Amino acid sequence: MDYTIRIGGEAGQGLQTIGGVLAKVFARSGLHVFTHQDYMSRIRGGHNFYQIRLSDREVMSSREKVDILIALDLNTISIHRGSLSEEGIIIYDAAFIKKGFDSPEFLNIPFEAIAVEAGGNRIMANTVATGAVLGILGMDLNIFEDIIRERFSKKGEEIAGKNIASARAGFDHAVKVCTRCDFAVPEPGGTPLMLINGNEATGLGALMSGCRFYAAYPMTPSTGIMIFLASKAKEYGIVIEQAEDEISAINMALGASFAGTRAMTGSSGGGFALMVEGLSLAAMTETPIVIAEVQRPGPATGLPTRTEQADLLFVLHAGHGEFARVVLAPGTPEQAFYLTNKAFDLAEKYQIPVFILSDQHLADSEWTFRGLDTGRLRHNDYKLRSEALESISVYKRHRLTENGISPMAVPGESGHLIVTDSDEHDEEGHMIEDAETRIKMTQKRLLKKLPLIRQEIEPPLLYGSERPDIVIAGWGSTYGVMKEAVDVFSGDYAIAMLHFSELYPFPSTEKFDYLSVLGNARLSLCIENNATGQFSRLMRAETGYKFDAGINKYDGRPFTLEGLSGELDAHISKL
């Protein structure tokens, strides 16, 4: 069982409400869900859609074929009718869009009229539509009713009751009129699954790593991280400051970090461009910071609400001068959760900037998981605290040590002074210009730390054949679609995926010799959501390995399973 539901309409029509609730119902029923959103950069109007794929097996990518299309406007029908599967159904409200269709795949459900008839109002048309979908799928309404009660608990029983009545009316109507509905969704009762998107997972990872300060300037698609943390600010004591610009945001976060707080900032490419000066400052002052760079297509303002993986080389090289950094690129919300925790740990341990390199596709896509294991989280405090501080007679913030890591104390916690500088400085933190100190400080900040950091980097994940003839490699948010593509071809070929989620320092081959896997393959392909194959270039620069070819998508949209499979097929058929 593997169905796709697409809800299309104008911005502001409630697509997210319908889609979000349906996804939650499915996840609580124990079904696997993958959702993705396609939206335009406007508040109202235009054409947006929300897509849900549900299955009794794990799903982690979107398909092109649609089984249930919910058309909230006429435009949706003209755009998406061609994507309908053979048994697919289009549900719509003929009265609302002022047009009827006679073909058997169309199912007219007067959402608004049903809502009003059931004692609700026109706003509850979305509840009717949601109920109707559950009816079409042959599911029951209990979980949806629970969600309605939770959602409207503050607004009182009457509102909840009217919504439940609307949901039932939509459900009953659909069951009655849908003669060709033949969907086979398993009975609920499976273990409920958690449903989370990439931005929420990054925010949750930050919260659970002790992040107490987040400064940012709102920018799509990174804002979700800030919204999540802001929603937890009161309960957990997090300071959220909306800065006047990204330059300020990163500098504020550095100030908070210097003062002793775990701090983070986030933006997308254009905003991160403004932070680059501050990035270099973090490096020179050895102030820990976590930066979420949630990519969208550029250059400049690009496609503000769409997806791309084209900031990899920018993030790797951003900042003037030479310094140590870490770049982590989660492929799933689950990885985003754990890698954000790792980011905070590494940032503080090595006193460096650490990136979470995400993108719109990961940020807005929801996945189902069995759960998250908090036992895997690292909660180390690397700061020099009171007793240890008191035993030191002379404290130097930038003391030269064997491993390049100077003990970090925070101002005000002892009688010692904490001095740091964006100029090159001595061990105490005061500015210098002599050549000898400059060399020692560069060795400390960069050359000594980097090999240690590299040991903490995990190698890529191999999925599929252990001895593959065909290897597809990629990084970040293409994880899901690559993995499913491997499943598609694995019956006929020895195929595997190599997914890189820790990109810099580039993983060594000590823990896992991924280069020999690539070397033994007959065909290696690098899958990237960018035009120039940035990861391919990084791979070649770091290891000398050159992929046989690349599959690059740079239309601002994520790969779909059919899309990637088709391209893979074209390469494989030439073997």
Next chain:
Amino acid sequence: MPTFQSYEGQTPAWCPGCGNFPILKTLKEALAELEIEPHQLTVVSGIGQAAKLPHYMKCNTFNGLHGRTLPVATGIRLANHEMPVIAVAGDGDCYGEGGNHLLHAIRRNINVKLFVHDNQVYGLTKGQASPTTMEGVVTKTQPFGSLSEALNPMAMAVALDCSFVARGFAGDAEFLKGLMKEALNHKGFALLDILQPCVTFNKVNTYQWYSGRVYRIGDDHDPFDRIEAFKKALEWGEKIPTGIIYRNSRPTLEERIPVIKDTPLIKQRFSFKEAEKEIQGFY
């Protein structure tokens, strides 16, 4: 008890006769008189001659980037609002590169004290015009004279309802010390603009030029009267007022953030165990 010597740092690398010297000396005296220990204080600066000041004293120091003094100071204060935070900047640093941050620091009313060494010239880069350079002053990069009107930081701050607006003069150290102490004791963001002759590059606004013009604002001025303050802020030319031009009493940013209202962020204990329940919110 801290003394003047408690703040003694490295030997300054400023030009002989620089207006920064009396400012440095005065600041150390003011801090000693207020009994603030060096380790209890953080001085943040950006880039420029003024920004070197924290290196020439003993205190916690974050010497960051050109113009970015206030965001760093804001972050430090929000993390630990029990720690006094002084931001030291030059006129180019603060009114030029950092102009946007100044607007918003004033709006936030973060309890940071901003001391601007205003010498109306870019000293570190050797003599170009700054935002406060008077119109018509010729420099190597302004061959036709500065064509932009000089920024009036006092009038701008009054217009923005900045909670403490004052002007000092490096040539009147005793009065300056009182202003520094007033600023440090003020609850809220304080802008203290200090006229500081650049003996090397500014051949117009010299000690002599100032000495005939600068006067101390008398007791008859009510700094809480915004209209009167605005009039005072507009005085420039033959007569240049020094003293507290404007002040008001409004809550600081720190007071208005519920999560740090009572305890500084860095002193709060976080329960990782408790946060685990957040995972349940995603089912």
